[in-house]
Amino acid sequence: MTTRRILAAGVTAAAVALTLTACVGGGGGASGDDSSKGASDAFKGDVxxxxxxxxxxxxxxxxxxxxYAKKFEAKYPGTTVKFEAITNYEDDVTIRLNSHNYGDVLLVPNKVTKDQLPQFFEPLGTVDELGKTYRFINAQAYQDNVYALSTFGTAQGYVLNTKVWKEAGITAPPKTTDELLQDLQAIKDKTKIAPYYTNYADGWPLSNWQNNAGAINGPDATKIRDADDSPWDSGKEQYQIDGxxxxxxxxxxxxxxxxxxxxxxxxxxxxxxxIAMMQLGSWAAPQMQDxxxxxxxxxDDIGFWPMPFQKDGKFQSIIGTDYTVGISKYSKNKATAKAWLDWFENxxxxxxxNGGIPANKDGAMPDVLKPFQDFGxxxxxxxxxxxxxxxLDTDIQNASQIDLQGPNYRKKMIDVARGAAxxxxxxxxxxxxxxxxxxxAQVGTK
Structure with a gap:
């Protein structure tokens, strides 16, 4: 089971997105876009x-x-927490957003754009307020209000079987893409196994490659890509990741x-x-260890190392939020929903x-990231x-039909690379x- 459902691509996803957009355009019974800043008064009341x-x-x-439910209910007598587990979370919950029936607390579907957040979720506080306590608060912020908090953060790298790598004589992470390719060849030659596993058939793991954007270009990587007509030119960040x-x-x-x-x-x-390695977020390491x-x-054979992208002689790993969790605009028990969210986060x-980076800045870093400290x-x-x-970035992706956060174009790229296309x-x-x-050119610059 993965901790994150990546936005599906293709006709079905497009239909769902159009349905959601239609819902937002209609306005509807909630108060809509909040012009006020800060946490909603709706959270006042008894838990x-x-x-x-x-x-x-x-x-x-x-x-x-x-x-978790037992511990929360013990802290707040008179409360009951029910969970509704949804296998096809992205599509099913996105459709449910067209109604008022999507629970009290929920993971924000990836298809919800920032300008849609006020239609479906209560504001939790301002960026400045919540930024003092939490990481990743910009992920679901709109017009200075924060509408959801991170379940946890993920560092980018690759999960590896260190025992296999040691058998091939490798005890430290390669510093360049050429070194990584050389190391994988050494693993293949000495162990006779397939060093890398694409997870092509499931598709969504291929999307994780895009989460490395910024490891070369830095914090403004998206802005830099969106200002470039040819991000797949040799030497540029997008070329290096996909290449x-x-x-x-x-x-x-x-x-x-x-x-x-x-x-x-x-x-x-x-x-x-x-197999020797898979490119994934740090959340995956505990699952491989289990x-x-x-x-x-x-x-102890399972480790997590940084990708071979360096700047000024230091490895760079992008950290970002996994799913975020917010409170339904239509919840009838927002005080208890907020208490649950606070308890869950803290x-x-x-x-x-999950081997993740805690959203709360005071939280301890996971053991799986200790090698990152060792490797600087x-x-x-x-x-x-x-x-x-x-x-803008989403608009360019949609107009180009290049799903950077989806699996389709990387599946085609793999087919070309293996000679199947x-x-x-x-x-x-x-x-x-x-x-x-x-x-x-179609969407213009904003």
């Missing part, structure tokens, strides 16, 4: 009664979350048939040393459970979009540049 919490973590409802994945597949350093990959099975493969233990291997330990990795958080450009690296990236430039 009592029942709330429903929507979650994508179908694997935790009867275990971890049940324990590395292309080269891994082209050089036959990944599984033989990507169409047969399986996410759940990949945990066992990495945990038992049948898989190792269940298979009779050691959790007392539950959910971030540590700089953690970089992206800056929010400039005023007036909040939707026409073209080569240069022609594929040239087409991306052409479409990106045309989209920028």
């Amino acid at each position: 009592k009664g029942t709330i429903t919490v929507l979650t994508n973590r179908t694997d935790l409802v009867k275990t971890t979350f049940a324990d 590395l994945l292309y080269d891994i597949v082209h050089d036959k350093l990944s599984e033989a048939d990507p169409t047969t990959t399986n996410w759940e099975e990949s945990k066992n493969l990495l945990g038992t040393g049948k 898989a190792a233990v269940k298979s009779g291997a050691s959790k 007392e539950s330990g959910f971030a540590q459970l 990795v700089d953690l970089v958080e992206l800056n929010p979009a400039p005023k007036g450009q909040e939707t 026409k073209g080569d690296k240069d022609s594929f990236f040239a087409d991306l540049n052409k479409r990106w430039a045309a989209a920028r």
Whole structure:
């Protein structure tokens, strides 16, 4: 089970997004866009009664979350917390936003744009207020109001089986993409296993590659890309990110048939040393460690290293929020919903459970990131979009039909790299540049 559902692409997702947009355009029964700043007065009142919490973590409802509910109810006698686990969270909850029936506390679907937040969620406070306590508050901020808080933060890198890498003579992370490719070749030569696993069939893990944007260009990476007609030119950040994945597949350093990959099975493969690495966020490491233990291997064989992107001689890892959690505009028990959100953020330990960076700045960093300290990795958080450009990046992606946060174009790129589709690296990236430039001209600069 993954902790994050990536925005699906294609016709179905487009239809859902159009439905959501229509709902927002209609205004409706909620108060709409709040011009006032700060937490809503709706949170005042007694903490009592029942709330429903929507979650994508179908694997935790009867275990971890049940324990959370007991602890919260003990702290606030007279309350009841019910969980509704939703497998196809993104599509199902996005559709439910067209009604008033989407629980009291919920993960904000990725399809909700910032200007839509006031239609569906209560403001929790201002950026300045909440920024004193929490990380990642710009992720769901609009017009200086914050509408959701991070469940936890994720650092970007790759999960690896360090035992396999040691067998190939590698004990430290490669510093350049060329070094990484050389190390993967050494692993293949010495261990006879496929060093890399794409998770092509499930698709969403391919989207995680985009989360490395900023590891080279820094906090303004999105702004820099949106001002460029050719971000896939050789040497530029987008080229380096996608080019590395292309080269891994082209050089036959990944599984033989990507169409047969399986996410759940990949945990066992990495945990038992049948593959060497996967590019994912730090949240994935505990899942791989659990898989190792269940298979009779050691959790100590599973590590998390930074991607081979450096600036001024130091590794750069982008940190950002996983799902964010907010309170429904239509909740009938907002006082209890707010108390739950505060308890979840500050007392539950959910971030540590997931090997994540706690949203609360006073929280302890997870053990899985200790190697980052040892290797002197700089953690970089992206800056929010400039005023007036909040939707520019999304607009360019939509107009170009290049789903940076989705799997489709990287699936096609892998097909080209493995010889299952026409073209080569240069022609594929040239087409991306052409479409990106045309989209920028279409949407204009803001």
